Amino acid sequence: MSQLGLYLELTKPRIITMILVTTALGFFLGSPGELSLWRMLWTLVGTALAAGGAGTLNHYLERDVDAMMRRTQTRPLPTGGLRAGPTLSFGFGLIIVGQVVLVVGTNLLTAWLALLTAFLYVVIYTPMKRMTWLNTSMGAIPGALPPVGGWTAASGELEWGAWALFAILFTWQHPHFFAIAWLFRDDYRSAGFQMLPCVEEEGYPRTCRQIIGFSILLLVASMLPAYLGISGIVYTVGAILLGLGMLAASVSLVRVRDQYQARRLLRASVIYLPLLFLLTVIDVSL
Numbered sequence: 001m002s003q004l005g006l007y008l009e010l011t012k013p014r015i016i017t018m019i020l021v022t023t024a025l026g027f028f029l030g031s032p033g034e035l036s037l038w039r040m041l042w043t044l045v046g047t048a049l050a051a052g053g054a055g056t057l058n059h060y061l062e063r064d065v066d067a068m069m070r071r072t073q074t075r076p077l078p079t080g081g082l083r084a085g086p087t088l089s090f091g092f093g094l095i096i097v098g099q100v101v102l103v104v105g106t107n108l109l110t111a112w113l114a115l116l117t118a119f120l121y122v123v124i125y126t127p128m129k130r131m132t133w134l135n136t137s138m139g140a141i142p143g144a145l146p147p148v149g150g151w152t153a154a155s156g157e158l159e160w161g162a163w164a165l166f167a168i169l170f171t172w173q174h175p176h177f178f179a180i181a182w183l184f185r186d187d188y189r190s191a192g193f194q195m196l197p198c199v200e201e202e203g204y205p206r207t208c209r210q211i212i213g214f215s216i217l218l219l220v221a222s223m224l225p226a227y228l229g230i231s232g233i234v235y236t237v238g239a240i241l242l243g244l245g246m247l248a249a250s251v252s253l254v255r256v257r258d259q260y261q262a263r264r265l266l267r268a269s270v271i272y273l274p275l276l277f278l279l280t281v282i283d284v285s286l
Contacts, residue, residue: 007090009076010056011051011056012059015055016048016051016052019048019051019146021277022146022169023043023146023150025147025150025281026150026154026165027043027151027153028281029151029161029165029225030150030155030162031154032155035154036154039153042101042104043110043154046100046102046105046114047102049097050094050095050099050114053090053094054091056090056091057118057122059075059076060077060084061127065192071184106152109158110152116142120141120145125141125142130193131194132194133194133200135195136174136177137174139173144173145166147165147169148166165225168218168224171214171218172218175250176266176269180266182253182259183266211254211265219239219243222240222243223239226239230284232283232286234286235279235283235284238279242275242276245268246268252264252265
């Protein structure tokens with residue numbers, strides 16, 4: 001792979017894609033009048049740069065443990081494709097440029113939210129993964145902030161609708177990442193990561209309670225846009241059906257507790273989010 005390709009990999013493009021989708025949704029829903037495509041472009045570019053910088057710094061901080069896990073040992077730093085020093089500079093550079101773009105193209109509130117997201121992800125969540133299984137909940141906070149930033153970029157204010165999107169993403173991440181941790185628990189354990197399925201006894205009772213609990217909370221959180229009057233009946237019916245589907249996948253994993261059901265839950269969570277967002281856009285556009 002070329003040097004450019006290796007640097008691109010550092011930014012975690014797949015994660016950035018999801019961040020941009022959620023940011024765009026927040027911008028769309030938070031726009032008080034006619035959608036400003038130019039401001040939206042500034043928002044997405046600045047957010048992508050800041051998120052890419054945070055992902056790069058995560059690569060830098062976890063370069064030692066990445067070399068221990070099969071699923072990450074081919075990343076640019078463990079393989080020697082890139083050196084640590086330039087990686088560190090690249091990460092900070094992206095965050096700084098992202099901040100400038102957001103300040104110039106949107107507003108200070110959105111820039112501060114992007115900086116807070118990067119700080120929580122890099123400085124708090126990344127080292128916390130080696131300390132406590134509560135890292136999943138901590139990591140869900142920066143993971144749920146992008147739509148809030150999109151909303152503030154459009155409206156200039158922190159409104160209840162932004163927090164409704166935050167609540168949906170925060171709760172969704174728990175069954176999603178617990179399913180991943182279940183599937184790759186041996187890898188995580190060998191690297192010293194304190195994911196919940198790695199640190200509890202066989203049978204994973206706490207993991208199961210967390211998965212069921214947050215799947216129920218996700219169903220409740222998904223009703224907030226309807227409660228706030230952001231969306232209508234199309235969204236509400238669809239969100240209930242999708243939420244019940246997620247809950248059914250969670251119950252199946254808790255009942256059987258094997259790799260196959262964990263993979264099914266992961267697949268269900270990956271399908272759930274884009275469909276829910278699509279329903280939101282369709283409903284608001286009707």
